[in-house]
């Protein structure tokens with residue numbers, strides 16, 4: 001095969017109808033403004049061009065493609081045409097076909113062996129077929145997000161749907177770009193969430209980003225292209241996506257020391273983190289009080305209107321699925337996106353996610369809309385997110401004996417989602433995708449009150465030192481592709497150790513006579529617990 005190896009990192013699919021008016025500084029013929037705009041995009045860093053013309057006849061399509069090719073040739077950038085095999089053959093350029101166009105295997109016969117061929121895919125089955133046929137050089141996976149640019153859009157897949165396709169693609173030679181709603185503000189989420197773990201270790205990444213409006217509608221296509229490509233390449237320069245080559249591991253003593261130090265900061269009032277809760281109606285009062293008891297400040301708001309402003313003020317966002325409604329999930333998405341934009345960590349408690357399809361879809365929509373730093377759930381919830389049926393849920397509670405191998409469940413889910421997973425139960429398990437820690441503190445009384453899992457989740461964002469680290473890690477993970485690191489892990493372990501030790505202290509009190517007195521005592525002990533209590537009682541083990 002003599003087909004060229006090309007750089008797919010910034011794939012520009014043209015959209016002449018979206019071009020802004022030519023600026024006054026443009027003095028060329030009005031009909032050539034498209035070409036001048038294209039040339040600026042190429043100069044800014046576009047690495048592949050596809051001419052896509054939906055509303056013109058064959059003659060005009062041919063002319064636009066021919067003249068585009070002249071410009072691309074000057075920049076040594078390969079040109080594809082969309083759908084039109086005849087024009088690709090005439091111009092000796094490359095071809096992109098969709099699922100409803102001429103089948104790829106037939107297109108390949110006429111195209112010959114030297115031209116590149118791209119195919120659109122929207123489902124894992126389409127991806128499998130492309131691999132079976134073996135004629136495509138790359139796939140365009142989309143739509144990732146909603147877009148105004150294309151009519152008759154296929155189902156939106158979100159970054160996690162794109163990841164499912166990359167999982168099928170595995171370490172095949174076929175390249176992959178993502179398309180649909182790719183903009184500077186969605187790219188960090190795409191880069192954070194799409195890498196798919198490979199059976200052989202490491203991750204399968206996207207080879208590039210495909211955009212229409214982010215360049216064609218830009219007044220300054222040079223800067224638009226430069227920014228888009230830099231965002232994509234920024235994550236590639238860091239080797240740390242490979243979990244084996246990432247940040248230094250923390251041991252259990254260090255994690256306990258971190259928890260103790262953070263509690264000291266809270267007790268001294270040196271930090272009073274503001275935590276935005278979008279949570280359920282059952283636990284709202286308890287989790288607000290518990291946040292205060294630890295020395296942090298809660299703000300309980302489900303309003304989509306204030307979430308963007310709040311995200312500039314807070315230390316952390318806590319999202320809880322417990323009594324989810326359409327309106328609340330919309331608010332959570334807006335708040336999550338804003339938190340990502342402002343580099344604030346997001347803790348997600350997927351309460352009852354296994355219970356109904358509605359909850360599953362809500363969790364999936366939310367995780368597609370924003371990248372979270374920590375998922376904290378019970379075994380049923382973690383199992384549902386991991387796609388495992390070994391542990392069943394009844395409503396929002398997990399039932400049965402738990403996972404046979406809980407450590408590998410949390411480790412696998414954390415590595416796949418590229419975040420920290422904290423699974424609460426008699427023993428809590430916390431993993432960053434590489435290491436797993438077991439926390440063996442707690443009291444049986446915790447099972448007797450409603451919302452004890454939500455209370456545990458609410459403890460995590462109270463630990464300010466960890467979250468300022470976590471904040472860096474989230475930002476880096478989002479913008480540079482670095483694996484989340486010790487901040488999220490420390491926060492998750494500290495939060496769970498703190499609530500569990502407080503529960504032990506509450507259970508030992510003579511005034512605890514039943515669930516209700518335990519509940520009150522638990523909040524009191526969150527208020528009274530000292531760094532020494534944590535240091536003496538913490539039972540954290542690296543597995």
Ligand SMILES: Cc1ncc(COP(=O)(O)OP(=O)(O)O)c(N)n1
Nearest residue numbers: 013082096097098099120140179210
């Ligand atoms: C890179 C890339 N990916 C996907 C598409 C979509 O192509 P298709 O499915 O043929 O839809 P139309 O573009 O014809 O509307 C693409 N053009 N480029």
Ligand SMILES: Cc1nc(C(=O)O)sc1CCOP(=O)(O)O
Nearest residue numbers: 142143147149180181211212213
């Ligand atoms: C041309 C195209 N194909 C898609 C697919 O899902 O296959 S989405 C799309 C339009 C992408 O435009 P924008 O970058 O402006 O969102």
